[in-house]
Amino acid sequence: MKIQKRSTALAAILLTATFAFAGCGSDSDDGGSASDGGSGGGGGDLSITMLPKNLGNAYFDTSTDGAEKAATEIGAEFEEVGPDTASPDAQVSYINTVAQQGKSALILSANDPDALCDAIDEARSADVKVVTFDADTNPDCRDLFINQATAEGIAAKQLELISDQIGGKGEIAILSASANATNQNAWIDMMESELADNPDYADIELVDTVYGDDEDQKSFDQTEALLQNHPDLKGIISPTTVGIAAAARYLSDSSSKGKVALTGLGTPNQMREYVEDGTVTSFALWNPGDLGYLATFAAAALVDGDITGAEGDSFDAGDLGTFEVGADGVVLLGEPFTFDADNIGDFDF
Structure with a gap:
């Protein structure tokens, strides 16, 4: 499994050298884990890119750790990319790159519900499955939304x-x-x-x-x-x-x-x-680690054809169990998570 982080400074390079990177994107010399931008073992035909609102945010670091865990269990190639600041314009270049590189799926926390739709449409037309989490887009723009709580x-x-x-x-x-x-x-x-x-x-x-x-x-x-x-x-x-x-x-x-x-x-x-x-x-x-974990399993289910995103579809999400797609392509993680003295030390966001 490939784990990699890219930030705003690399966006221009990625856009001008997309096809050069597409053939060797999994051969980075980085080492370590998703949290430090390195790579893990494994690999496979399923390639997932995670795009949070911004990098360097402890909340999203936690959701990415959960996504990485799921990707390891699935055997998927995984990378996290993102801007240093949370703005929709800063996310567009990464969405374009995902489409051009022919990734299997994009997991996105949107900085705007509508401003990213054109770029997302381009990605979906290139057969990229798009799953939003934490912050949704217009439902017409994506395949699924992983909602943290009602x-x-x-x-x-x-x-x-x-x-x-x-x-x-x-x-x-x-x-x-x-x-x-x-x-x-x-x-x-x-x-x-x-x-x-x-x-x-x-x-x-x-x-x-x-x-x-x-x-x-x-x-x-x-x-x-x-x-x-x-x-x-x-x-x-x-x-x-x-x-x-x-x-x-x-x-x-x-x-x-x-x-x-x-x-x-x-x-x-x-x-x-x-x-x-x-x-x-x-x-x-809510537990952002579980949110990222669920989003990754949902993306894999879409890519594998186990679900289409239609209401009533169901899929397995590893340790979290089975989930069903609701109206408007929404998958609910569950009730809010309770933090207390027994578990608060396990979290860093």
């Missing part, structure tokens, strides 16, 4: 976590991003409905929703205000990575540490110290 699943997980942490009763508040954030508002609406309709949450009262505008200091200040305005507050849900980290920082140095629960959506690297010092019991996101 809005319903994200909302349900956050309520489940806060309920567990406050013993199923008490006052809670929400620290959101901006008041017009579409995804945040969708999750909040679903949480409000669930609190009203689910008897399991009959003793939990949502007393306030505030907005930190995804600004660290404002989110910090809003946390302080919540505690001052609601002295009986038992828990805070912050469905934004900026907000949960700022709230944890405030709680960690306050008399409310250990008394007011905090959960929401965060990343292991920003939340590790607060889990380890007892400020936060658990929080959620």
Whole structure:
């Protein structure tokens, strides 16, 4: 199996020397693993290129590690390429190169839902199967989208976590991003409905929703205000990575540490110290390693003809089990992943 990374500095060379590289792309002298840009053993007729939003991003390094693991199990040639900065224009040259080199499949986290479609269409016309993950394109542009979690699943997980942490009763508040954030508002609406309709949450009262505008200091200040305005507050849900980290920082140095629960959506690297010092019991996101692993098996299934991307198709995804294609070519990884003291040390993003 070939593992290789390419960045923006190589894009022009790749475009002008495509056919020269096409015949020898698997003969690089690089050594090591996907995480350091080297190559592993193995090989085969299946060749997969992974194109994240940008390189040097710990989140995408983790998804690439998962993709590399899957490629090893499948026996596929695998490479990661990408720009240094996350922009759609920076991704186009890599998509063009994949098409010109006749790769079997492209796994892409799109920097724009529409701007990449022309380049993707060219790749698909060259028989490249295109699987998006993490961030989708227009559904007409690709074969499959590997979705990390549904809005319903994200909302349900956050309520489940806060309920567990406050013993199923008490006052809670929400620290959101901006008041017009579409995804945040969708999750909040679903949480409000669930609190009203689910008897399991009959003793939990949502007393306030505030907005930190995804600004660290404002989110910090809003946390302080919540505690001052609601002295009986038992828990805070912050469905934004900026907000949960700022709230944890405030709680960690306050008399409310250990008394007011905090959960929401965060990343292991920003939340590790607060889990380890007892400020936060658990929080959620999704496992980007599993996301990359699933995307690679989906790409292989498309190339092998096991699936076409039609609704109802199913395929095997190794350690993750069997998955089914839903409407609009969407494959759902599953419910958000819970991070706590037992597993947070296993992740680096």
